[in-house]
Amino acid sequence: MPDPIVYGFPRSTYVNIVRLVLTHKDVPYVFHDLEPVMGKPEHLAMHPFNRVPTLRHGDFTVYETSAIASYIDEAFDGPRLTPQDVRARARMNQWVSAVNSYYYPYMIYHVTHERVVFPELGIASDEKVVSHALPKIELALGVMERELSRGQDYLLGSELTLADFFILPSTFAFSLTEEGNAMYPKYPAFCRWRERMENLPTTRKLRAILPPREPIRHAREWANSHRPRY
Numbered sequence: 568m569p570d571p572i573v574y575g576f577p578r579s580t581y582v583n584i585v586r587l588v589l590t591h592k593d594v595p596y597v598f599h600d601l602e603p604v605m606g607k608p609e610h611l612a613m614h615p616f617n618r619v620p621t622l623r624h625g626d627f628t629v630y631e632t633s634a635i636a637s638y639i640d641e642a643f644d645g646p647r648l649t650p651q652d653v654r655a656r657a658r659m660n661q662w663v664s665a666v667n668s669y670y671y672p673y674m675i676y677h678v679t680h681e682r683v684v685f686p687e688l689g690i691a692s693d694e695k696v697v698s699h700a701l702p703k704i705e706l707a708l709g710v711m712e713r714e715l716s717r718g719q720d721y722l723l724g725s726e727l728t729l730a731d732f733f734i735l736p737s738t739f740a741f742s743l744t745e746e747g748n749a750m751y752p753k754y755p756a757f758c759r760w761r762e763r764m765e766n767l768p769t770t771r772k773l774r775a776i777l778p779p780r781e782p783i784r785h786a787r788e789w790a791n792s793h794r795p796r797y
Contacts, residue, residue, distance in 0.1 A: 575619035592645030605785040662730035673700040674741040687782040715756035
């Protein structure tokens with residue numbers, strides 16, 4: 568079986584979730600940058616909803632990050648990131664769903680796009696979008712703070728799971744904004760978790776191979792196609 572191929576663009580939050588999981592499990596893989604063809608037939612043939620990532624492993628292709636991460640964890644050797652206990656697994660899936668519904672949309676889709684991605688392309692921030700998101704991010708960080716204040720190292724306790732890797736890229740990208748830098752110190756348990764995650768050998772190894780940050784060229788279309796309107 569050939570090495571899996573990850574299709575996406577380097578700065579994608581969800582692409583980096585998949586790359587973290589592969590790196591943690593020490594799975595060799597190939598990264599294929601779709602930036603030049605985002606939204607074009609070559610890309611849409613792999614992901615009809617015009618998103619990333621997509622994973623190809625031999626004759627098997629799958630999109631959607633939750634499905635990809637679960638496949639990697641089950642298909643390859645290495646440390647298991649899915650709890651065997653049914654209740655712990657439900658809690659992990661609860662966190663994954665929360666990232667998709669409450670963390671990523673407001674940290675990234677609203678604030679990081681407005682404060683980092685669009686300005687890099689010469690597009691002014693929409694302050695209404697940012698203002699709408701900030702209370703929701705405060706709520707989300709408060710939920711994490713309460714969970715992590717119990718003295719545990721990771722979201723589910725002493726064991727690292729997919730939940731931790733799902734939320735890490737969003738918290739990293741939000742840290743690149745002024746709002747993130749102002750907000751994070753209010754949540755000391757969260758900050759300890761984030762420092763622990765950023766210092767994992769897995770995270771360091773992935774960060775070391777990522778290319779220098781460049782503007783996301785295809786994001787210019789996002790300002791018209793799916794920028795929130797308030």
